[in-house]
Amino acid sequence: MELPLGTGTVEASFPDCDVTVADPPGGEAVDPHAAAERAVADPHGPSLAERVAPGDDVAVVVTDVTRATPDDALLDVLLDELRDGGVDRTDVTVVIGLGLHRPMDDGEIRAALGEHADLAVNHDADAAVEVGRVDGCPVELHPAVADADRVVSTGMVEPHQYAGFSGGAKTVVIGAGGEPLIRHTHGPDMLARDGVRLGRVDGNPFRETLDRAGDVAGVDFSLNVTHGPSGILDAAAGDHRAVVRDLAATARAALSVPVADEYDAVVAGVGAPKDANLYQATRAATYVALGDRNPLRDGGRIVVPAELPEGAGQGTGERRFYDRLLGASGAAELYDAMREGYDPGAQRAFVVARVLRDHDVYVTNSESPAVVEECLMHAREGVADAVDPGSDVLVVPDALNTLLVRP
Known part of the structure; x- marks a missing residue:
């Protein structure tokens, strides 16, 4: 299937996996x-x-x-x-x-x-x-x-x-x-x-x-x-x-999609403009895990295809986000430390750490794999490289515009 990547798409296949696609009703576009x-x-x-x-x-x-x-x-x-x-x-x-x-x-x-x-x-x-x-x-x-x-x-x-x-x-x-x-x-x-x-x-x-x-x-x-x-x-x-x-x-x-089952992996699409940097692209992971309905099993992973031409991001908030993740020894320790406070912009590191305590996040197809690895996440070349064969997979093609809700 095609998933968003930058202003285009990337082909993703899931051999030997049971795949469900979360497509919201979408509504009718207007001028x-x-x-x-x-x-x-x-x-x-x-x-x-x-x-x-x-x-x-x-x-x-x-x-x-x-x-x-x-x-x-x-x-x-x-x-x-x-x-x-x-x-x-x-x-x-x-x-x-x-x-x-x-x-x-x-x-x-x-x-x-x-x-x-x-x-x-x-x-x-x-x-x-x-x-x-x-x-x-x-x-x-x-x-x-x-x-x-x-x-x-x-x-x-x-x-x-x-x-x-x-x-x-x-x-x-x-x-x-x-x-x-x-x-x-x-x-x-x-x-x-x-x-x-x-x-x-x-x-x-x-x-x-x-x-x-x-x-x-x-x-x-x-x-x-x-x-x-x-x-x-x-x-x-x-x-x-x-x-x-x-x-x-x-x-x-x-945008609402009822989800009853649990999954080994959720593939969360982003696309432009949000996949320009890691700060914005991690919204896909936090929207999946910290919304009304977390569809992941214990230990399940989130896979986010994102180009990341700006790396972690270039603004003040993005730099603070990167610095917090870069200096962390682990997600749980970072979350506990940030409960004591942090500078504006670093809140994205706080919510990412909250997700990473329970789920691994894989970022694929990016121009900045080293930055991803520095930030407590995993970089892979393609989506298939981040999903284990035989997994139950939920694909959310537009994760930032899909609300996963309880049935």
């Missing part, structure tokens, strides 16, 4: 631009044009290269709506919500934003300024966002290990935010709390903290989309909480 227009015309709450006034400085926070969001189409619609509200294009700043990821280069910005690339600036978490507090933690923002009269965001509402689903206020308060809130929300105390789980929005302390931080940050209007294997499934606009809940329901219906 992103048309869906965004419909959402902005019928938002949750007042329209964007009603929320702005001529002369307002508007900051639009968009996603970075780690999200497959059609930000060019969403910006088209948002800028048209802002113009209808009297806001000139020259009064709009587009901030790329990097969080602690690496900056996007000029070519990547042009590819992501098209004709609107000239409005864009990369976020720098070190330059963020405080605008208020949530749970005693400073909420910091990019200066252009902090100083704006109105704050707007795009986003991708997709399964997220901690927030349940991404998008909404997260694009602003994490993507264009500073280290204090990232440290607070991604620390071991938060990630160990009940309700902080893939696919859960209601009763999720992580999500609730982001939403309250979004109120402090003054997120006025969100335009988000959700997607499945077939493409973009829907868009929603307006109040950031309502937008996430609206699209999470759509995504959950399209």
Whole structure:
């Protein structure tokens, strides 16, 4: 069968294995631009044009290269709506919500934003300024966002290990935010709390903290989309909480696969843009093992085909992730040590260590096998090299967009 690898695919065969494929319903793809227009015309709450006034400085926070969001189409619609509200294009700043990821280069910005690339600036978490507090933690923002009269965001509402689903206020308060809130929300105390789980929005302390931080940050209007294997499934606009809940329901219906059996191996597909580095690609392993339903038997393994042209990753968070895994003698020891705390970005090492205590992770077909081996995981040339003959195998072709759930 074909599995995603980078922007293409790789052939995978499983001789003498009993293979089950987890294919979610997928939903029906829509045109992103048309869906965004419909959402902005019928938002949750007042329209964007009603929320702005001529002369307002508007900051639009968009996603970075780690999200497959059609930000060019969403910006088209948002800028048209802002113009209808009297806001000139020259009064709009587009901030790329990097969080602690690496900056996007000029070519990547042009590819992501098209004709609107000239409005864009990369976020720098070190330059963020405080605008208020949530749970005693400073909420910091990019200066252009902090100083704006109105704050707007795009986003991708997709399964997220901690927030349940991404998008909404997260694009602003994490993507264009500073280290204090990232440290607070991604620390071991938060990630160990009940309700902080893939696919859960209601009763999720992580999500609730982001939403309250979004109120402090003054997120006025969100335009988000959700997607499945077939493409973009829907868009929603307006109040950031309502937008996430609206699209999470759509995504959950399209992406859930009930799993009753247990397996010796799960092969978890990733593909671009998430398999650019190990930091992002390990989401496939943690989504499988730390979701609603872990389908692995005791001692079962997870196999992730991933190109990894950037190695472990190039941003601050990615470097911290790599350093933690590189310096560890074992997964259990690393997990216990990180329960005492860690720098923002290193949380991915924490959740990977949590998985590695119970399951081996094999990364195949990569350009960076040495990095994989340095990070307590196993590198193999191909998928078949990582699966023992005679195994019961569950193949999840799109692991980041599949919710494995209890029947």
